[in-house]
Amino acid sequence: MIYEASATATVVFAIFVGAVLALSFYLGAAAKSAKGYFAAHGDIHWFVNGIAFAGDYLSAASFLGICGMIAFYGYDGFLYSIGYLAGWIVALFVVAEPLKRLGRFTFADALDARFGSRGIKLAAAVSTLVVSLFYLIPQMVGAGALIKPLLGFSHHVGVLLVGIVVILIVVTAGMVSTTWVQFIKGSMLIVFCTILAGLILARGLRTPAEGEGFAVRPVSSVTGAPGTHVLAEEGAWAGKPYVRMADEGSGRVAVWRKAGSDVSGNELLSEAQAVTVRAGQKLIDGLPQGKRKGEHDLRPVGHVAALPGGEAATGSLGPLDFLRTVGGSQIVLWGSEKIAEGDGSITTVYFQKPTAGRDVLLPGLSPTFKGLRDDGFTWAKVDFLSLMIALFCGTASLPHILIRYYTVSNQAAVRKSTVVGIASIGFFYILTLFLGLGAMTSGRLDLTDTNMSAPLLAEGFGKLLFAVISAIAFTTVLGTVSGLIMAASGAVAHDLMTSLLKMDLSDREKVRAGKIAAVVVGALAMVLGILFKEVNVTFLVGWAFNVAASANLPSLVMLLFWPKTTKQGITAAITVGMVSSLAWILLSAETYSKVYGWKPEASPMPFSQPGLVTIPLGFVVLVVVSLLTQRSEARA
Amino acid sequence: MAQDDDAEASTRSTPLGLRLFALYLALYAGYMGATVFAPRWMAGTVAGINLAIVYGLVLIVVALALALVYLTLLREGRSAR
Numbered sequence: 001m002i003y004e005a006s007a008t009a010t011v012v013f014a015i016f017v018g019a020v021l022a023l024s025f026y027l028g029a030a031a032k033s034a035k036g037y038f039a040a041h042g043d044i045h046w047f048v049n050g051i052a053f054a055g056d057y058l059s060a061a062s063f064l065g066i067c068g069m070i071a072f073y074g075y076d077g078f079l080y081s082i083g084y085l086a087g088w089i090v091a092l093f094v095v096a097e098p099l100k101r102l103g104r105f106t107f108a109d110a111l112d113a114r115f116g117s118r119g120i121k122l123a124a125a126v127s128t129l130v131v132s133l134f135y136l137i138p139q140m141v142g143a144g145a146l147i148k149p150l151l152g153f154s155h156h157v158g159v160l161l162v163g164i165v166v167i168l169i170v171v172t173a174g175m176v177s178t179t180w181v182q183f184i185k186g187s188m189l190i191v192f193c194t195i196l197a198g199l200i201l202a203r204g205l206r207t208p209a210e211g212e213g214f215a216v217r218p219v220s221s222v223t224g225a226p227g228t229h230v231l232a233e234e235g236a237w238a239g240k241p242y243v244r245m246a247d248e249g250s251g252r253v254a255v256w257r258k259a260g261s262d263v264s265g266n267e268l269l270s271e272a273q274a275v276t277v278r279a280g281q282k283l284i285d286g287l288p289q290g291k292r293k294g295e296h297d298l299r300p301v302g303h304v305a306a307l308p309g310g311e312a313a314t315g316s317l318g319p320l321d322f323l324r325t326v327g328g329s330q331i332v333l334w335g336s337e338k339i340a341e342g343d344g345s346i347t348t349v350y351f352q353k354p355t356a357g358r359d360v361l362l363p364g365l366s367p368t369f370k371g372l373r374d375d376g377f378t379w380a381k382v383d384f385l386s387l388m389i390a391l392f393c394g395t396a397s398l399p400h401i402l403i404r405y406y407t408v409s410n411q412a413a414v415r416k417s418t419v420v421g422i423a424s425i426g427f428f429y430i431l432t433l434f435l436g437l438g439a440m441t442s443g444r445l446d447l448t449d450t451n452m453s454a455p456l457l458a459e460g461f462g463k464l465l466f467a468v469i470s471a472i473a474f475t476t477v478l479g480t481v482s483g484l485i486m487a488a489s490g491a492v493a494h495d496l497m498t499s500l501l502k503m504d505l506s507d508r509e510k511v512r513a514g515k516i517a518a519v520v521v522g523a524l525a526m527v528l529g530i531l532f533k534e535v536n537v538t539f540l541v542g543w544a545f546n547v548a549a550s551a552n553l554p555s556l557v558m559l560l561f562w563p564k565t566t567k568q569g570i571t572a573a574i575t576v577g578m579v580s581s582l583a584w585i586l587l588s589a590e591t592y593s594k595v596y597g598w599k600p601e602a603s604p605m606p607f608s609q610p611g612l613v614t615i616p617l618g619f620v621v622l623v624v625v626s627l628l629t630q631r632s633e634a635r636a
Numbered sequence: 637m638a639q640d641d642d643a644e645a646s647t648r649s650t651p652l653g654l655r656l657f658a659l660y661l662a663l664y665a666g667y668m669g670a671t672v673f674a675p676r677w678m679a680g681t682v683a684g685i686n687l688a689i690v691y692g693l694v695l696i697v698v699a700l701a702l703a704l705v706y707l708t709l710l711r712e713g714r715s716a717r
């Protein structure tokens with residue numbers, strides 16, 4: 001879809017970004033020492049830190065990705081909400097306090113506290129860098145997705161803009177400003193999403209009025225329309241369930257999909273939309289994409305076909321009534337099919353897929369989890385288990401979450417801020433269910449961009465709300481990205497340079513090294529953000545969790561609870577966990593189809609989420625290597 | 637001093653934390669198991685809402701409840717001394 005930039009959006013956006021930058025410069029003056037730069041002097045109040053946890057954690061992926069996934073596939077997006085939150089239980093009960101006891105600035109510090117091994121420092125620093133980069137990709141993709149409708153810039157410009165602003169934030173004031181940015185953004189995100197959810201419930205659900213939405217008509221009324229003719233089912237279209245109607249006046253080719261027959265036996269056709277890419281040009285229903293005369297654009301989608309009891313509109317609903325009503329409705333989701341024609345053009349047909357609401361509210365609708373509800377064994381079930389395990393284990397292994405344990409003064413503050421984090425994050429994830437279902441039935445979805453669902457939903461309630469929600473989402477990206485870049489910069493300056501290479505850096509030099517590292521990591525993230533444009537951001541974050549859990553969790557847990565753990569065991573577990581999960585992801589069907597553009601069937605991996613295999617692998621490697629190296633450890 | 641208080645609490649926090657963790661792990665495993673092995677049961681409804689949604693919401697609410705229990709028990713343990 002083509003979006004029109006709005007002046008309101010631009011102004012609101014400029015105010016947000018300006019305020020964030022001003023705050024950074026103001027706080028920058030206070031963060032000259034290494035402890036100030038990397039750990040905000042360790043004196044952030046626990047409540048602020050708790051909301052900042054929410055700010056760090058509720059990234060573009062949580063907000064844009066989950067809403068989009070629920071809007072397009074129902075419950076499958078909510079799976080991420082559940083898993084992301086459950087992971088905090090591991091963080092609070094198992095990892096947080098011991099980690100705070102052991103470390104100073106980074107998680108490598110804590111892992112290495114007992115051993116003083118350069119191998120551990122190196123492995124932990126590299127894994128921090130890899131996980132941070134992986135987590136940065138979806139944030140950058142999210143930024144690109146947002147900037148398009150907001151300011152009318154291209155995806156590239158969006159990514160570059162975020163990159164530059166974030167580097168400014170991080171370089172000026174490090175962890176102090178990052179924490180305050182996270183606090184402000186976390187609070188605003190929760191407040192405005194609550195307002196949005198309230199508006200959705202107040203609006204209730206309705207079926208489209210006459211002339212709105214998408215038609216389902218008897219064949220005769222479609223093919224008999226004056227001034228049109230049916231195109232022959234030739235070439236790649238032969239045998240496909242489509243009827244193509246050429247309009248003799250405009251030249252538009254409307255695609256209809258055969259949709260069974262009605263009660264009296266009349267065959268039906270349902271209105272579809274076609275995107276054709278021919279010789280680098282994008283055509284919508286056979287016309288160049290655009291808003292001017294002689295052009296055509298994709299129409300927004302997402303409507304309720306029938307409400308329970310045949311009502312036309314429900315009026316305002318309570319939260320539980322809303323869920324009940326969705327469950328009893330018939331909702332039009334959209335499927336797609338690619339058709340490659342002889343002249344090298346590729347047409348993607350998007351077609352209506354009426355779906356019972358009770359199916360929407362169960363897992364297994366998205367392509368990834370297709371087969372989850374079948375009897376007997378399916379790979380989708382393994383993929384599901386693997387994802388849920390990775391999300392559960394991943395939170396407590398994310399470097400940008402772990403460093404936040406060093407910004408408060410003591411363990412009691414760690415505990416209290418984690419609980420504040422859980423409360424705000426949990427509340428937000430309950431909201432995502434309503435935001436996603438609200439978007440699904442809003443009639444405003446962009447078929448080609450799941451990540452835009454939440455802002456487009458807000459647009460339905462007015463331009464101002466759209467502008468505010470988009471600006472918050474953008475600040476969300478800024479906040480999370482700055483946290484990640486801080487984690488990466490700490491890994492380079494503190495772990496690699498000072499501890500591993502034994503460079504004798506003064507406090508001031510260490511801060512400067514951290515800043516240079518931040519610039520480099522930021523630049524790298526911008527490039528990756530442009531490369532991974534097409535993929536749903538939540539899916540990408542799911543992978544970052546897989547890598548984090550596989551590389552870091554076995555070492556963290558075993559170090560805390562198994563006295564026989566050796567330094568070689570930790571080094572090996574981090575390395576094997578990181579390499580195996582990365583390799584698995586790069587070879588998975590999803591990466592094949594969405595990143596390389598290859599056939600997904602060619603992928604050697606039976607399912608796409610590696611966690612189920614690679615997390616236990618990390619534990620096994622750690623135990624085996626530790627047992628093998630017991631004696632050398634004792635001698636040393 | 638706050639620092640000393642904290643050290644005392646932390647010697648007991650691990651076993652309590654692990655017990656609460658085991659409780660939540662069981663609930664979470666139950667959710668994964670039911671989704672994979674009993675999808676039809678998850679499709680059943682409670683008060684008009686299916687179990688998959690109810691169980692999901694319960695997982696979120698219980699996480700917060702356990703976190704609060706943890707905080708309260710540690711605080712009471714400390715003030716009792």
